[in-house]
Amino acid sequence: MLGKLVIRGVSLALIVALGSACCGPDRPQSEAGRTSLVPPDSSLRTQVVLLGTGTPNAEPDRSGPAVAVVVDDTPYLVDLGPGVVRRAAAAYQAGVEGLAVPKLKTAFITHLHTDHTLGYPDLIFTPWVLERDVPAEVYGPKGTQAMTDHLLAAYEEDIRIRIDGLERANTEGYKVNVHEIEPGLIYEDERVRVTAFRVEHGGWVQAFGFRFDTPDRSIVISGDTRPMRGIVEHCLACDLLIHEVYSQAGFERRSPEWQRYHASSHTSSLELGELAAEARPGLLVLYHQLLWGSTPEELLAEIRQVYDGPVVYGADLDIF
Ligand SMILES: [Zn+2]
Numbered sequence: 430m431l432g433k434l435v436i437r438g439v440s441l442a443l444i445v446a447l448g449s450a451c452c453g454p455d456r457p458q459s460e461a462g463r464t465s466l467v468p469p470d471s472s473l474r475t476q477v478v479l480l481g482t483g484t485p486n487a488e489p490d491r492s493g494p495a496v497a498v499v500v501d502d503t504p505y506l507v508d509l510g511p512g513v514v515r516r517a518a519a520a521y522q523a524g525v526e527g528l529a530v531p532k533l534k535t536a537f538i539t540h541l542h543t544d545h546t547l548g549y550p551d552l553i554f555t556p557w558v559l560e561r562d563v564p565a566e567v568y569g570p571k572g573t574q575a576m577t578d579h580l581l582a583a584y585e586e587d588i589r590i591r592i593d594g595l596e597r598a599n600t601e602g603y604k605v606n607v608h609e610i611e612p613g614l615i616y617e618d619e620r621v622r623v624t625a626f627r628v629e630h631g632g633w634v635q636a637f638g639f640r641f642d643t644p645d646r647s648i649v650i651s652g653d654t655r656p657m658r659g660i661v662e663h664c665l666a667c668d669l670l671i672h673e674v675y676s677q678a679g680f681e682r683r684s685p686e687w688q689r690y691h692a693s694s695h696t697s698s699l700e701l702g703e704l705a706a707e708a709r710p711g712l713l714v715l716y717h718q719l720l721w722g723s724t725p726e727e728l729l730a731e732i733r734q735v736y737d738g739p740v741v742y743g744a745d746l747d748i749f
């Protein structure tokens with residue numbers, strides 16, 4: 430099953446591994462010298478799975494934004510785009526043991542845009558129906574508690590029927606412990622430390638990026654953001670930088686109104702290339718790609734104008 434996962438999507442053809450800094454022992458290279466998407470060898474404790482690389486655009490092959498950092502078979506989710514639980518189930522079927530649906534419990538939300546949260550009720554309820562018997566633990570910006578309360582109220586009748594009816598669902602697994610966060614260290618256990626840092630994303634009062642430190646990897650996830658120094662400061666030669674991006678050529682085809690929005694809310698290919706040149710990640714992984722008529726190859730070529738490090742055009746279910 431893993432083989433199927435490895436070859437799906439367009440990523441394999443779109444990997445650019447330039448320079449010798451690209452591939453440590455964690456990132457096997459093919460004979461052609463390219464980084465392989467073969468899952469890291471099983472001695473690694475951390476796997477990073479792109480559960481969704483999409484945007485608000487309803488592209489059938491790209492679920493809403495969601496990334497799983499899996500350490501010793503324990504999953505930590507970043508963002509809950511539509512499709513998150515089914516993508517986790519697909520990764521589980523492909524051999525990522527830590528993404529068994531009942532194990533989905535801990536999530537970190539970058540901001541409350543719908544494309545990042547439409548899978549939130551899915552995270553609350555589907556693992557519960559599949560017998561998760563402990564509450565979810567959800568870390569997010571101000572407003573996460575109110576959103577959670579509204580979701581639980583919306584599904585009140587379902588909860589009552591599942592608990593009181595013949596299904597006899599457990600009485601804990603649908604609950605959520607919400608942790609509204611501020612920048613800094615927001616989570617720590619024996620497997621992972623999670624640091625939140627502020628990013629700027631349109632009109633959102635709070636939007637975050639996250640850095641994960643595990644026993645063997647450092648991973649920075651941008652969330653949605655215009656270019657930010659904080660990304661550079663929090664990566665600084667991190668193993669993986671997973672960053673949103675839009676095509677500069679596509680941007681130039683947008684209306685002036687949309688250009689104003691995108692420039693204040695997102696990061697262009699050229700801006701990301703410059704940022705990555707400073708941040709020097711072991712591997713730059715593109716997600717939440719906005720193409721607006723450009724091709725993935727064209728987007729990568731834009732980045733290469735200003736950045737000669739290794740970069741991957743991420744696809745759903747890629748594993749790093
Ligand atoms: Zn988004």
Ligand SMILES: [Zn+2]
Nearest residue numbers: 540542630653
């Ligand atoms: Zn957003």
